[in-house]
Amino acid sequence: MAIGSQILFALLFTLGVGLFVRNMIRLRQTIFLGRPAEVGDQPKKRWQQMMRVALGQSKMGARWVPALLHLVVYVGFVIINIEVLEIVLDGFLGTHRLFAQMPGYGFLINTFEVLALAVVIAVGLFWVRRNVLHVKRLAHGELNGWPKMDANLILYIEWFLMGLFLLMNAADSQLQVLGAAHYPAVGPWAISSKIQLLMADWSVSTLVAVERIAWWLHIAGILFFLNYLYYSKHLHILLAFPNTYYAKISALGGLSNNADVQREVALMMDPSAVVPASDSGVPPSFGAKDVTDLSWNYLLQAYSCTECGRCTSECPAHQTGKKLSPRRVVMQTRDRAQEIAQQNKDLTGELDLSGALLLHDRITPEELWACTTCNACTDACPIGIDPLSIIMEMRRYLVMEESSAPLELNNMMGTIENNGAPWPFSQMDRAQWIQK
Amino acid sequence: MQTDIHIPTMAEIAAQQGQVEVLFWVGCAGSFxxxxxxxxxxFAALMQKAGVRFAILGTEESCTGDPAKRAGNEFLFQMQAATNIQTLDGYGIKKIVTTCPHCFNTLKNEYPSLGGNYEVVHHTQMLQSLLDEGKLSVSGGAFKGKKITYHDACYLGRANGVYEAPRALINHLEASFVEMKRCKSKGLCCGAGGAQMFKESEPGTAEINHVRAAEAIDTQATIIAAACPFCNTMMTDGVKQKNKDAEVSVLDLAEIIHQAQS
Structure with a gap:
């Protein structure tokens, strides 16, 4: 019997972890469909940024209610996972509460239980904010469909896992009271003891069944959740770390300079200039019409997005009723990358890039031209996503590949070319302010 | 206002083999x-008063390329940058001061990777050091008891983390300073950035500068201090739209400090 359950557990665990690893490899391949990016410089500064922003949650504090709730779920999640170690070892070894004899075990389980209750409450309040209070950024129309369902599913799964954890402990503790074999007396515990009261007249066989079912569903649920991540905005729990590492470390105001353009300009200024050849060898296209034109770090950002909508709620264009929503730009970037991943079994070979392209099909020029490049979106993101740079890459494509800027901007650019100023004044009059 | 002393160009300085402490990058708005x-x-008058040895490029100055870059025209931006860097390096410029946060940001953050490396300061930062060093002082009480609010320019604030220098200048006046509800990193854009200054806005329910002007007016301040010529235009327009231009004036911090000279 014991050996049977050990084999079953090993199969379940290997399947769960194996599928997860397969999906992560695929995710990595999808992200690297983006163009090369130079984002690995100054590793010390990047580590510090990751520790501060991802581990330390430093940018969450701007809105204290969700910050507090998020902190509870985050700390709970990380700490309760220590218990998963025992559960996994028990599963493989056929033991029960392997660490029960270790000093401080009761304290640990009590801590986990208090955290589990806190998570249940915090998740409940998250649910209320989303479904009862309809917090504006969480009730936005662009979340209709899967994003909305995804957000609620995550909350339900977290409830389910915490509930099973407490139920398992309650039944276990009651079995200890009844002196059942294989249940060493290490309870009762802070929170599950309240549930235990309901089990006062349950038989040993019922309790064992409840305890075992809860135990198996809990670990199966964790393995399911692990695999759910790939299909969910909840990927942020993993990707927030690499994303904050690779996020911008320089001043937000500086936009990248296109190296291919730099080559062309150097040759224009001096036809005999010695410039390094383009890396790809093929004539470059400027800017982005699709996700494969974006640097890979923007695809990592898109997959890291948890759709909280702080960017969109801070966006001046969005606040004044324009169509632009930075969150939508990021979500569409991710959805397009995922579309390509789904229609290409082999992501390393020749790609099928049919479907809805990022520019025009998913994001319209009207949205892109509404941006004031004010950096409110990028500043607001708690994990360093930079929607502005994605918007800018598409503007570059519109202007440099399609020559389709709004007329007034074409006029402005024409006067810069001719007069060195965005208005049609003569460069010779530049110092006239002295006389006026 | 007539500036009383001649303002030299770098060409003149170079002809006399002279040197300057700092180049004043006037910018297109500041010029035209x-x-x-x-x-x-x-600002020029203040620098002269403080004895700062500065010069301008005059007819050799050209747009930094910021509006072109933000409109998506990387070619035009880099052409402008390459030309300007040639001019600046030709004169051996080390330090630049500018009254425009867009020029400030572009020169500071986008020219280095194209080979243009300069120490770039915004005029509010320079005025703060001149006041701190005692090279300038504020007197006369022109702003005594007046209520002043400050509108953060995106390209100074969020873009470059310059939040304190403009506020420090206001603290030198005997005025009462009041923050808008949204300020510093949460400050609302005036609506001009990203080349929006040069085009009509997309269809929407409101104009950004009208919303921001209303926030400034809500503070009951009679002076809205700005630190960017584009913010200045947008806020002035917004105040007019709310029919408050008789009571509320929009002034650049250079103008405020200049008016506060005895």
């Missing part, structure tokens, strides 16, 4: 916009 010219004049 009637309103922004007064900011340029005030």
């Amino acid at each position: 916009d009637q309103r922004a010219m007064r900011i340029t004049q005030s």
